[in-house]
Amino acid sequence: MTAPIVETEALTKAFQGMVALDAFDFSVGQGEIVGxxxxxxxxxxxxxxxxxxVLAPTAGRIRVDGRDVTGAPAHEIARLGVARTFQMIRLFSSLTVEENVVxxxxxxxxxxxxxxxLQSREARERRLAARAEARETLKLFxxxxxxxxxxxxxxIGQQxxxxxxxxxATRPRLFILDEPAAGLxxxxxxxxxxxxRRMRDEFGVTVLLVEHVMRVVQSVCDRVVVLDYGEKIADGAPNVVVEDPKVIEAYIGLGRAADA
Amino acid sequence: MRTNLSLLLLLAILMALVPSVLQGGYFVNVAIVVCIYVVLAASLDLVMGWTGMYSFAHAAFLGVGAYTAAILGRDLGTSFWINLPAGTLVAGLFGLLLGLPSLRAQGHFLAIMTIAFQTVVYLILAQWTDFTGGQYGISIDPIEGFGSLSAYFYLVLGVTVVALIVIRLLTGSRFGDALRAVRDDETLARTIGMNTNAIKLIAFAISSSLAGAAGVLSAYHIRGVTPDDYTVMTSASIVTMVVLGGRGRFWGPILGAALLVLLPELLSGLADYKHIFFGALLIAVIIVAPQGLAGTLAQRRAK
Known part of the structure; x- marks a missing residue:
């Protein structure tokens, strides 16, 4: 694995005592697709x-490209090249598709x-360039x-x-997809x-894929990280991870892992 | 964008004919009031229509601008040409102050905070007698060279056109995009790299500073300031103008302000019940045409 794009160290988040994430260590390397x-x-x-x-951690550190961004506001992290999609799709409703991308x-x-x-020439030219770029990317999709x-x-599928x-379109360093297959x-x-696959292979975008649909995870991910009750219980190749008794137990329960 | 600005200039030229065509001070006075409310409504629309933050404190900034001019004139003897930028600036700073709660509260909660802010400003103007003259207010001398009513009208018209051009350019620029983005989905705006806190603060500051400029103009028009011109009722009237005309559209607040200043003048029996009428109108517009007159017209044309 090459130098990590994003790296967390003992990342912890508690909501008024309810620990949602507990000392989570993980990293995504350049060019990886991690589930x-x-x-x-x-x-x-x-x-x-x-x-x-969007949330600030209770404890632990986050580094993007080696830079400590723990507690940094969302817009600063975005400007470092971290893009995301949302589980419940978010688009600006009063803008056109193109304007959203622009x-x-x-x-x-x-x-x-x-x-x-001041409507300077430079501003107009950059806007035109952004529109051309947006069209180009939309064409791809x-x-x-x-x-x-x-x-x-x-x-929904089109959105x-x-x-x-x-x-x-913004050529992110890291693109986080939050359940992109939901409702498709x-x-x-x-x-x-x-x-x-094309985003990674043709544009070199590193992808973190949060997903429920295993068909997607198994077919695109190089590596899969599994969380259960805020703790990391597995980290490895997709076909290995799905066989992991702890993972099976987390998903199916019933104490099968104990017998395995 | 070009057509809007050309249309605006054409309208300004027509307005400029008012003193010569319609004889008598009455019409010029009404025209001045129309201009002042056009600036107020159009500037409120920056935060209300474009950014989606309801503010019932716009008359407070009108008051801050007006009192800045009156107090500077009284204590330092400064002229209109200093008081206008000063009133604009001070109102803008107060606007930043009101912008602060907008970083934490949204929707109804923010609206309630703006009412509280409006009330505090009014109470300061009314009660801090040593500084503001209390209920008696402060009188203002006419501007040298603009003593005649029609000369002053041209001055007000000029400032109005400049303010509207600034608003048009702002909303047509990246800043306008940012305001709409905050209105549509603030979380998403942040996630694509927008500093939404800065944007909201700047929106409040610019909107309030323009209201402050309108305050200076109105103070020189009525040759003085008294606290009762800057109450929450005035703020609510400006909100009604924006909603009636159409939020987030260049012509909306202009139309709304012109109509709501002219209607009570045309139907003189209405003047006494103005606020009742405005209230009923506000409710009716929200139910029947939530996009306002300009919005409804635009939708019709789109079909």
Whole structure:
């Protein structure tokens, strides 16, 4: 594994005494596709929210690209190149599909607010460049035909693709996908699998995939980390991890692991 | 964007004809009040329509601007040309102060805090007699060279046009995108790298500073300040103008302000029951046309 893009050290989050995540050590290396799985309430979403700065940790450290970002606000972490999608899809509802992507792009490479206010030539050129870039990325997801529509007028599957395009357009160092297969039809799940692979293979994007749908996890992940009750119980290749008695116990319960 | 600004200039030229076409001070006075409320409604819309933060404290900034001008004039003898930027600036600083709770509270809770802020400012203006003149207020001398009503009207019209152009440019720029993003989904805005706290504070500061400028203009118009011009009733009227006209649209607040200043003038019997009428109108608009007049027109045209 090459130098880690993101690394956590004894990361802990407690909600008024309820420990959602307990001393979690983990890392994602450059170019990896890592799956994060676990039963409901095991702390997966907490990990995502901590890594993206939406929540601040109770204890422990987070490093992005070797830089300590523990407790940093979400927008700073985003500017370091951490993009994400949401379990419940989030898109700006009063903006078109294209504008949604352009807005994300402008955070990275937009003209300054003042130069944009003065409608400088540079600001206009950068905006045009961002639009071209957005179209290009939307095309990749076959969403360019919907570019002018309001984001909320699309189906769930299409909205999911727009979310992925929004993230990919900014060429993130790390792209966190929070249950991207939730609510997708089998056809769209296949498409999702293809797109996750392409993002890594063609664009070199490192992916952290939080997912319930095992078909997705097993077909795209290089490595899988399993959480149960806020603790890491397994970390390894997908086919090894699913055979791990502790993982089986966490998912199925019934004390089968004890007999195994 | 271009068409909006051309239309605005055309309208300003038409307005400029008011003193020569409609004889008599009455019409000019009404035109001045229309301009002042247009600035108020359009600036409130920056936080209310564009950013989605309801504020019932806009009249407080109107008051802060007006009192800054009056107190500077009284104590330091400064002229209008210093008082206008000073009133704008001080109101902007107070706006930052009101912006602080917006970093923690949202929706109804924020709206309630703005009412509290409005009340505190009013009480200070009314009770701190040594500094603000209490209920008697402070009188203001006319501006040299703008003594005549029509000359002052041109000045007010000029400031109004400048304020509207600033608002148009702001909302059409990346800053406008950021305001909409905060309104639509603040968490998402942060996640794509937007410093939403800074954006909300700046929105409040700019919105309030423009209200402060309107306050200076109105203080020189009525040649003085008294606390009762800056109550929550005035704030609620400005909110009604924005909602009636259409939130988050350039022409919405302009239309709403013009209508709600002119209606009580046209139906003189209405003047006494103005606030009752405004209240009923606010409820009716929210039920029948929540997007306001401008929004409903735009939707019609889209179909």
């Amino acid at each position: 994060l799985i676990g039963p409901n309430g095991s702390g997966k979403s907490t990990v995502v929210n901590l890594l993206t700065g 807005l994300a792009l402008q955070q990275q490479s937009g003209a300054g607010y003042v130069s944009s206010f 076959e969403m360019d035909i919907h570019a002018e529509k309001l984001a909320t007028d699309l189906s 999911r693709m727009v979310e992925l395009a929004r993230g990919l 039809s089998p056809v769209n799940v296949d498409r999702l699998i293809t797109m996750i």
